[in-house]
Amino acid sequence: MAKYRMHLMLCAGTGCVSNKSIKISEVLEKELKKHKLEAEILVVLTGCNGFCAQGPIMVVHPDEIFYQMLTERDIPHLVEEHFLKGRPVRKLMYTPPKEKTPVPKMSDIGFFKEQRLVALRNRGLIDPEKIDEYIARDGYSALARALTSMTPETIIKEIKDSGLRGRGGAGFPTGRKWEFAARAKAEEKYIICNADEGDPGAFMDRSIVESDPHSVLEGMTIGAMAIGARHGYIYIRSEYPIAVERMRKAIKQAREYGLLGEDILGTEFEFEVSVHQGAGAFVCGEETSLIASLEGRPPEPRIRPPFPAQSGLWGKPTNINNVETWANVPEIINRGASWYSQLGTDTSKGTKVFSLVGKVKNTGLIEVPMGITLRKIIYDIGGGILEDKKFKAIQTGGPSGGCIPEKLLDLPIDYEKLTEVGSIMGSGGMIVMDEDTCMVDVARYFVDFLRGESCGKCTSCREGLESMYQVLTGICEGKGKEDDVELLQELGAAIKDGSMCALGGTAANPVLSTIRYFENEYQSHIRDQRCPAGVCRELIQYLIDREECTGCLLCVKNCPGNAISGKRKEPVHLDQEKCIKCGVCLEVCKFKAVLVE
């Protein structure tokens, strides 16, 4: 094998690919050839690096230089300067907000510093399409250990002792779940990997599959040995084409190496995996409806018990875990339960992957130890609020998570703590909101999503969410009534109690938590017909500040409703009758002459 002196790890996760990283790799190869460097420098396409806001990203080893926001045009200069002459190009490096000097090394960048990678241990370090690179990083050694020196009981004990809990939402202890399935007596048992990831804006699972598909396969195979299954399914949403393709390739490679199929690693153990592409409804991620969907039935949840461990796919004992849960398994087997359980809090061990989005400077995918505070996540990793606005709330746990206010930012997060404050861990979505966000509007937004995704089987969820939506819409339109808040709380309790699955069980969180922490905003809408954040259209007016307006007429040109008129160099006039409150004038005005009231 040729010795390369430099490895260019170019991110080929979904985010960077949509920003043309594949095209960049072609230009890179071409330029390297031009300088006859192709035998000295290797280009590696990796999975998601995580710092998606800065993509396309390339990390250059051995010096770990982090390049960001690359374009094809940057490449010729970069190749000549850095890769040929050894002078890293500063203007392509990351400069933290408010600072002047770039930070060359990836590990010195705030976004990466506080992270602790377990599930994402190989992210950006391997080519996910090459099984040998996974093996180089101890890949499949946990499986070898499980097969040659462990029994189903000792595997389950290790997972139990590690304290690993399901990363798909509910946080059920993984080892105990395996034990139920292992004890169930049946000819045939199944393993399922839940890669449905229906939370809008979440991409933890996609990223794991894209950057390290073998970690999931290895975890599943160890799980299969522990519970006695011979077949596994990966249920992955069709909207993830790159992940589907990488997983398929990974399965093929594992088969060729005898790491899947019959006589795995020369032992008598056999295990096969198939990929099933889901059709994209949010409720498909719920385990019983996922199983229904796998069997070809409509994805409707059913009452539990029986739990899948007793009667799952085709009525057989089935163990279903989330992608991230599976990806943790090999590392726990390799490094031991006591290593893993040192990370995290009393009740929640290990790390958690979050997708950090919304109004923070650094958006992307992060993996942090359980017990880290929200403040650290938002300010140290996220770099603070965009445009240095004021923080208002962070919503955790996906569409049915709660909104957590500023005063709770020092909360060390784990499953229990998040539930206590009216939110959930969920699968790890985090949306940061700033002062310009209306909390009533936010609650309405999520209820709107959930009412659309409710499968309709339980009346309380179907009708309750619809009613909630109507009430919230009324409030946003200034038609709220005095007792609406109480009504919402009552509806919330009814939906929670009367629904079979956790969709209904958690759907009221966005509403209840915003009432809990931001009731004054509800009251402003209801009593004063005011939207304090200036968001709800029916309750706001755009006005022109005649003192500040310079008469540049930019707003006149951009107003889609022709509601603004005026002469050059004179303050313009805004016709409230014609105004559709789209806010374009506010966006384009350079003189802060448009006011919202």
Next chain:
Amino acid sequence: MAKLKPEDLEKISQRMRKMTILREGSGQAKVTVHMGTCGIAAGARKIMAAILALVEEKNTRDVIVTSSGCAGLCSREPMMTVELKGEAPVKYVDLTEKKVRAIFAQHVMNGNIVVKYALAMGSERVS
């Protein structure tokens, strides 16, 4: 492709790690070839190629080879810096492929600085 046995994993891993070790940013030795315009004009690329060939020939995985810009001593190019883990970097000047072979064998592989080829001036005096 042959089906693997547990011991094959270790073999693949060892073979691959020689290559991927670079990404872990650690290595017993780091060799930096100065590849400014002056260095390249004086033959730095040949020096680079020679080092890469030596690393492969000696089958060592603990040597990281990188390049850097002009070291400000253009008249003494080609130059390289050898840095062993935990030791101060040593600059070698006026390199030829023959000198590189000697430096590689004595310093990089065995930890003995090749004083006669090393830059000896000011604070960088090595002997």
